[in-house]
Amino acid sequence: MKKIPVILDGDPGHDDAIAWVLANSRQELVILAVTTVGGNQTLAKTTYNAGRVMSLIGLDVPRAAGRAKPLLCDLIVAPGVHGVTGLDGPGLPEPARDIVEEEAVELMARLLETSDEPIVLVPTGPLTNIASLLLLRPDLKEKIKHIYMMGGGITKGNWTAAAEFNILVDPEAADIVFRSGLPITMAGLDVTEKALVHPEDIERIRSVGNEIARIVAGWLEFFYQFHQPLGYEGAPVHDAVAIVAIVRPDLLTMCEMYVEVELIGEYTRGATVGDIYGYLGRKPNVTCIMDIDREAFIDLLVESVASYGEVTLG
Ligand code: BDR
Ligand code: CA
Numbered sequence: 001m002k003k004i005p006v007i008l009d010g011d012p013g014h015d016d017a018i019a020w021v022l023a024n025s026r027q028e029l030v031i032l033a034v035t036t037v038g039g040n041q042t043l044a045k046t047t048y049n050a051g052r053v054m055s056l057i058g059l060d061v062p063r064a065a066g067r068a069k070p071l072l073c074d075l076i077v078a079p080g081v082h083g084v085t086g087l088d089g090p091g092l093p094e095p096a097r098d099i100v101e102e103e104a105v106e107l108m109a110r111l112l113e114t115s116d117e118p119i120v121l122v123p124t125g126p127l128t129n130i131a132s133l134l135l136l137r138p139d140l141k142e143k144i145k146h147i148y149m150m151g152g153g154i155t156k157g158n159w160t161a162a163a164e165f166n167i168l169v170d171p172e173a174a175d176i177v178f179r180s181g182l183p184i185t186m187a188g189l190d191v192t193e194k195a196l197v198h199p200e201d202i203e204r205i206r207s208v209g210n211e212i213a214r215i216v217a218g219w220l221e222f223f224y225q226f227h228q229p230l231g232y233e234g235a236p237v238h239d240a241v242a243i244v245a246i247v248r249p250d251l252l253t254m255c256e257m258y259v260e261v262e263l264i265g266e267y268t269r270g271a272t273v274g275d276i277y278g279y280l281g282r283k284p285n286v287t288c289i290m291d292i293d294r295e296a297f298i299d300l301l302v303e304s305v306a307s308y309g310e311v312t313l314g
Contacts, residue, residue, distance in 0.1 A: 003030040011039030011125030019239035025304040035104035039125035041086025043068035049087040051095025066104030066129035070170035090218035118145035124239035131173035152272030153189030163270030187241035196234030253291035256284035
């Protein structure tokens with residue numbers, strides 16, 4: 001089988017971590033590198049967490065730290081959602097390797113430049129690294145096959161009434177990415193808030209019985225504890241939907257849309273404004289995921305954790 005080369009760029013984060021567990025279990029993908037960005041927590045914490053998750057899942061590829069701060073504004077972090085470490089909950093093994101010397105954008109540029117085939121980027125945090133790459137190396141655009149990202153929401157926000165966290169943290173970066181002309185598939189809140197893992201699903205995952213299952217269930221429980229008082233029926237595993245879009249698009253409902261990022265609005269900065277009805281007559285620049293077969297998504301997660309078999313924490 002011809003594998004799809006991907007670079008995972010994120011700010012783990014419980015749902016980033018679960019997205020990476022899923023990605024690493026899929027035969028269709030070859031993960032070339034993991035890059036980190038300031039977002040759910042500071043860059044130092046997200047980079048450390050990335051190393052711990054990689055160690056847990058036996059993902060031995062270069063890990064590079066990226067941008068600590070958004071392009072133009074101050075960083076917002078989310079300790080209320082992901083804890084002070086950025087990945088509170090079950091204990092994890094220490095990173096098996098140090099980060100590489102190259103900064104994330106340098107590493108991405110080198111991998112793109114030297115790859116024989118275009119590479120898929122999967123950002124699940126603020127888009128600061130991806131925008132920086134596009135600004136610094138526009139010549140490499142043709143080597144980017146597709147961007148599957150988690151962020152935004154056509155119909156809702158989660159950090160303000162209008163804006164989703166990843167886009168709100170660095171709206172200018174998102175604007176650069178959305179205007180890039182590259183193929184973008186957006187797993188926004190429209191779908192990710194339907195990618196809910198209910199308490200009984202958490203138990204089903206735990207009952208798989210291996211170490212990864214125990215830890216993923218622990219992450220989900222932690223995540224659900226934050227969301228339950230807000231009225232959620234389960235833990236929304238936002239970032240994993242970006243991976244589903246690559247490996248099981250048949251589980252998703254998508255539509256093409258022209259989407260712009262609001263940079264100015266007093267109440268709406270960071271909103272992804274989608275021209276749902278095509279009023280503007282502009283060429284769609286984003287494939288927006290709007291719905292998911294939730295039951296099949298749970299089966300996919302169960303299958304993913306089961307595929308690890310028995311692992312010994314390193
Ligand atoms: C996004 O924000 C972060 O807290 C999650 O990791 C996810 O990427 C959801 O709005
Ligand atoms: Ca994330």
